[in-house]
Amino acid sequence: MAAHVMVVPYPGQGLLNPMMQLARRLASNGITVSFVVTESWHKIISGAEGDAFTSARKQGLPLSPAIIPDCVAPESERSANLMAFFLSLANMEAHVSQLITKLARSENPPVCMVADTFLRWAVPLAKKHALKSVSLWTESVTRFSIFYHSDLVVGVEGCIDNIPGVPPLQHTDLPSPFVTPLRVEFLRCFDTVKEADWIVANSMYPLDCKAVEALFPKIRVHCVGSLLPCAYLEQSDNQDRKMGTSSRIETDCKLWLDCKPAQSVIYVSFGSHVSVSRPQLAEIAAGLMQSGYHFVWALRPDKDASDVSEMLPPGFLDETKEQGLVAPWFSQVEVLSHPSVGGFLSHCGWNAIMESVSSGIPILGFPIGLDQFTNCKLIADEWNFGLQLRRGDDGNRVISAQEITKKIKLLMEGEESVRVRRAAERFRDAAKEEVSKGGRSANNLEALVNSLKQTKVVSSRNIIY
Structure with a gap:
């Protein structure tokens, strides 16, 4: 029976798209994928031209929606009040946990949860349910290194030239959450991501080689991008x-x-x-x-x-x-x-x-x-x-x-x-070479697929909920 993976995207347009492409790559390599979406996002995806779920079904890919109730602030609030939207993401945890429990009793229980790095509850939840955890960072590894090394940034005046794998930056070059209350919330995500079994990034080594190499002794981030439609x-x-x-x-x-x-x-x-x-x-x-x-x-x-x-x-x-x-x-x-x-x-x-x-x-x-x-x-x-x-x-x-x-x-x-x-x-x-057979991104994805296929299901009877 094919390995079964739960994929949980950040419920926002720009971050949902690369997760969908990763889900399609997994499904095209024989992994059964349950793609977790809220009711509202399921309507948006299903109502869009070239509906991703219908397209996957027509192509024979084992990728299907797993719908949870609307529990996140609406997309409109993401622009108006990003802090409120970001905090509302915590509401997803209980519903995803219930879904895992339900699927654990099915004929093909999940062996892994793939989730967006900004869903900080995802890695601990996967471990609670004895699932392998994969964190998808949907941006550059260089930016990952900035957040990961935030202690080297805060309080530094003038040019910031001490972040491993990152070129010298001015404070005005930093991601805007560094100068807002969101910084604390964002950084909490990096406390949990360290415990993930895999961290993969929607980037490619030629762009982010310095950051990937600098992070490698501390935390391994594997480039699997670009996560764009294969065609x-x-x-x-x-x-x-x-x-x-x-x-x-x-x-x-x-x-x-x-x-x-x-x-x-x-x-x-x-x-x-x-x-x-x-x-x-x-x-x-x-x-x-x-x-x-x-x-x-x-x-x-x-x-x-x-x-x-x-x-x-x-x-x-x-x-x-x-x-x-x-x-x-x-x-x-x-x-x-x-x-x-x-x-x-x-x-x-x-x-x-x-x-x-x-x-x-x-x-x-x-x-x-x-x-x-x-x-x-x-x-x-x-x-x-x-x-x-x-x-x-x-x-x-x-x-x-x-x-x-x-x-x-x-x-x-x-x-x-x-x-x-x-x-x-x-x-x-x-970019073309990276995703071609033998390219780094292709090799990293293949290694991830092989790891998932070799993961054994842990009996739900051995898990304390």
């Missing part, structure tokens, strides 16, 4: 990729991009979680228009707008109807993989970085919070496949249209563009 990673390179006919991206966008020269379009997106002020949106709009470059802009209506047109300067959409496309959503993976796209104006969320790296697309970083200032610093100064448009010391300053236009041109043309594009293409090639 996407198997593409040869950006120049050979063609956007699929899937209705996940509007037909008019595909046709529009097909008519544009190679690497002539800049894609703009600030993710599904962060928001940009109206004054800043006006400057971004003007900067895009003045740059002269074609653009595709994924712009979600904010809470005060019913349509994206209400968020932009009057007349902008009419003036740029030949220059760009603006819509609430595009399939980011497909847009970035289109040969017409040559740059990405991004908030520098980790999923966006992984998608951009795997396409060989250089990034113009506009970080807003959380891990994004750290990521942007690494992109520009350590990995060299992008430029910084906004830094942590910009504070709440509105970046002008002139600055935006200047940086777009640096990203898209001239010597600086050549430099960052070559770096992006090197990492693209490395």
